[in-house]
Amino acid sequence: MVVAVLRNGTVALVALDGDSYLLPEGTHRWAFHWDDLYVGERAREPDTPEPKYVAGFSKRGRKVVQHAVLPGTGKAVCSSPVRPLPFCRWSMPFAPNAPRACPRCVRLVGDS
Structure with missing residues (x-):
């Protein structure tokens, strides 16, 4: 939803819906140039639960x-010390079918 018009009508301040973990840095308001926006029908909000x-x-x-x-x-x-790669408080979901996936983690996750 556009909540404000800035810079003599060339920029729109847009409020985004959704949970904070779905948004970069949990930021709900972003500035966009009008030419970069497509204003159409309201989109259906997808069901994207937090990854297990x-x-x-x-x-x-x-x-x-x-x-x-x-x-x-x-x-x-699998008890290995690891480093998650959080980006703006968001982390990539584990992909058991990835070529470099730990076989022990795949087996343990599949058993749960």
């Missing part, structure tokens, strides 16, 4: 392995 496991990574030499990590922790389900 996020991706965490470990590295040994040149080999990087993706692990399943419970959100908010720094340990993989």
Whole structure:
């Protein structure tokens, strides 16, 4: 929803709907140039639940392995020390079918 018109009518301040974890830095208001906006019908809000496991990574030499990590922790389900890569308080969901996915994490996540 446009909440304000700025810079002599060339910029719109837009309020975004949704949970904070879905938005970069949890920011609900963004400035857009009018030419970059398409104002049409209201879109249906998708059901995007928070992921059960996020991706965490470990590295040994040149080999990087993706692990399943419970959100908010720094340990993989296989007990490996990992580093999640949060971007603006958002983390990539764990992908068990990724080529570099930890086989032990895939097995443990599949059993749960």
